[in-house]
Amino acid sequence: MTTMTDNTAICIEARDLSLERDGRQLFSAINFQVLAGEILQVDGDNGAGKTSLLRILAGVSRLGYAGQLLTGGQPLAEVRSQYNENLLYIGHNSAVKTTLTAQENLAWSQSLAARQSIDVSSALAKVGLYGYEQVLCQNLSAGQQRRVALARLYLSSASVWILDEPFTAIDKRGVAQLEALFVEHVKGGGTLVLATHQALAIDYPVQTLVLGES
Amino acid sequence: MQMSYFHFYKTALRRELLMALRRLSEVANPLMFFVLVVALFPLGIGPDPKQLAQFAPGILWIVALLASLLATDGVFQSDYQDGSLEQMLISPMPLTLTVLAKVTTHWLLTGLPLTLISPLMALLLQLPTEGMIALMASLAIGTGVLSLLGAIGAGLTVGLKRGGVLVSLLILPLYIPVLIFGSGAVQAAVQGFAYQSHLAVLGGFLCIAVALAPFAISAGVRISVEN
Numbered sequence: 001m002t003t004m005t006d007n008t009a010i011c012i013e014a015r016d017l018s019l020e021r022d023g024r025q026l027f028s029a030i031n032f033q034v035l036a037g038e039i040l041q042v043d044g045d046n047g048a049g050k051t052s053l054l055r056i057l058a059g060v061s062r063l064g065y066a067g068q069l070l071t072g073g074q075p076l077a078e079v080r081s082q083y084n085e086n087l088l089y090i091g092h093n094s095a096v097k098t099t100l101t102a103q104e105n106l107a108w109s110q111s112l113a114a115r116q117s118i119d120v121s122s123a124l125a126k127v128g129l130y131g132y133e134q135v136l137c138q139n140l141s142a143g144q145q146r147r148v149a150l151a152r153l154y155l156s157s158a159s160v161w162i163l164d165e166p167f168t169a170i171d172k173r174g175v176a177q178l179e180a181l182f183v184e185h186v187k188g189g190g191t192l193v194l195a196t197h198q199a200l201a202i203d204y205p206v207q208t209l210v211l212g213e214s
Numbered sequence: 215m216q217m218s219y220f221h222f223y224k225t226a227l228r229r230e231l232l233m234a235l236r237r238l239s240e241v242a243n244p245l246m247f248f249v250l251v252v253a254l255f256p257l258g259i260g261p262d263p264k265q266l267a268q269f270a271p272g273i274l275w276i277v278a279l280l281a282s283l284l285a286t287d288g289v290f291q292s293d294y295q296d297g298s299l300e301q302m303l304i305s306p307m308p309l310t311l312t313v314l315a316k317v318t319t320h321w322l323l324t325g326l327p328l329t330l331i332s333p334l335m336a337l338l339l340q341l342p343t344e345g346m347i348a349l350m351a352s353l354a355i356g357t358g359v360l361s362l363l364g365a366i367g368a369g370l371t372v373g374l375k376r377g378g379v380l381v382s383l384l385i386l387p388l389y390i391p392v393l394i395f396g397s398g399a400v401q402a403a404v405q406g407f408a409y410q411s412h413l414a415v416l417g418g419f420l421c422i423a424v425a426l427a428p429f430a431i432s433a434g435v436r437i438s439v440e441n
Contacts, residue, residue, distance in 0.1 A: 060300045062440045085306045093297030099236040104229070111225045112305040114217050136236075 011036050011160060011191040012057060017067035019052055026052055027211050029067070034193060036159065037186050039204065042195040044211030050195040051092045051164055053211065057193060058089035058162045085114070088158040092165060094149035098138035102129055102148045105137060109152050123154040128174065143169040153181060161185060163194040176201070222307050226315035234323055244281040244324045245331065251277045252335040263340040270339035271400035274349060275356075278328050279393055282357055285324045286364030287381055289316055290372040290435060299372070299439050310428040313435060317365045317427070325357025341404065348403030348413070355416040356396040362420075362427035363388045369434030392419060 011034050018028040026049030034040045042050050055061040056069065059080060069076040071083050096105050106120040121133050127147040137145050146169045153161065161182075167175050179202045186192055186204065200206055217225075234241045255273050256266060293299040302312045332353050333346050341349065367385040374380065399412035 055300075058300075059304050060439065062436075064440075081306065084304050087304060089300070089304055091297045091300050093295070093300075095297040095301045097233060097292075097296065097298065099233045100229070104232065108225070108229050109301065111217060111222060112301055112307055114222075114306045116217055 011038075011071060012193065013070040013073075014057075015068040015070070017053075017056070017065060017069065019049060019056070019065045021049070021052065021064070030209065030211075032207070032209055034191050034207065036189050036191055038207060039182065039186055039192045039194070039200070040207045040209060041200065042193065042209050042211065043197060048212035050211060054089075054162055054164045054193065054195055055091070058087065058091075059084065060089070060091070083160075086158050087160045087162065088113075088152060088156045089162045090149050090152065090164065090166065094146055096137050096145045096148050098145075099136065101134050101136055102140070102144075102151075103133040105148050106151055106155070110155060113156070113158070115155075115157075118155065120151070120155065123151040124148070126154050127151045141169075143171060143174070146170060147174065150178065153178075153185075159189065160191045161193070163192070165195055167196055167198055217307070219308070219311060223311045223315055226312050227318055230315055230319035231322070234319055241285075241323050244285040245327045247284055248277055248281040248328055249331065249335065251280075253338060256338060267340040267342060267404070270336060270341040271345065271349070271397045271404065273339060274332060274336060274341070275353075275393055275397040275400070278332070278353055278357065279360060279389055281328060282324050282360040283364060283382060283385065283389070285320060286361075286368050286385070287378050289320055289365050289368040290438075291368075294372045294439070299435065303436065303439055309432040309435065313365065313369070313431045314428045317361050317431070320365065321358050321361040325354070325361055328357060329353040341400075344406065345400045345404040348399045348409040351413055352396040352399040352409075352416060355413065355420050356392045359392050359416065359419045359423045360389060362423040362431075363392075365431045366427060366434055369431045369438060371438070372435065373438035392416065395419075 013033045015031055016029045017031070019026045032040065042053060044050050052061065056065050059076065062077070071079060076083060095109070100108070102124055103120055106123065110118060110120065124130065124133055127150055129144060129147055129151070132140065132144065137148060140148070150166060150170075166178060170178065175198070179200055182192055182200070183202050183204050252273065255269070259266060259269065290299060293302070302309055305312075329350055332349055336346060336349055364381070364385055367381040370384065371380050395412045395415045399409040399416070402409040402412060
């Protein structure tokens, strides 16, 4: 760790990150850096700790892990509020309420992101939900519900995206569309961390972190 | 554009109410519980008006407390399961406001209807009319405190598989002062004494709870979600 890097450019850096869960070592002493404009793909067998790692990176889990997490060269815990303002995290459970419509779900996620209600219907149209704005999410398919969550990507101004299995239940065309969006995001100086088993079919360098390999 | 905290609270409250109204049958459970259980007492104790009237303040308050507790368990449950709670946790908006909106909804859907229907149930229990105002006022204030206290337990146990009994064990001791002053107010009013002091104490509880409970609830939710 003696390489001199411009610390301000480092978006997320993990040093000796270890996690033990229920007496099992999920991962130990992993190190990585994701800079602005980079993609980190987290891969690993089921139960290898992908979701746990992403939850730690997103700041959802703040307890139970060892090691250091830095953003912009500073410990994440110290700059958490700035970090959160700049973060978009879509978890394993996509936080879509089945008793709300697609539009209401998306509007709420915008409120949580501290943004005034903006027109969300264009974002819904982009994920192929045109005409479904007023449909309760319990009447949508699993893939469509996932798309409601992913529509946040089109509205987001956050530079750090942390996505847990974004392609689950998404059809081929949707996957291609998402991949294009990812490239656009990182080319614009964003950072992307995603957990997926699928190899990304994009023309852009991807860092890979495989968990559970010793 | 930035959103003001007050506007955010209103948005959160509107969302909670909207979700609640779309599953009304579930939401009406505490109220049904209150009505049914109170209606059983005259059958169990016997229809003697004097005896019923003597127990009425206690019965009404205990059943209202249990009805409120019944709904407490689910305050954070669905948000925990579908990942919404995670999003609230990492939002730049304060978690205290989001949980306060949830607690407000809980009160609007349990405490408030209980208060409104309580005179009817009081009649069923032969509570003298002098006690009505004290009953409604003490329930309105007291159930607010119960909602806030209950949410602390709900937040702490939301990550557990079977948190139901634990919530009751954690929260019931905290409910006791509210119960004592709540039913005390009604008893005092029935006996012709001043009941305002009881209400003042309840109001004091409410002030303290509104000021402090959101932080305790947020901390509990964080502990549940973060590991």
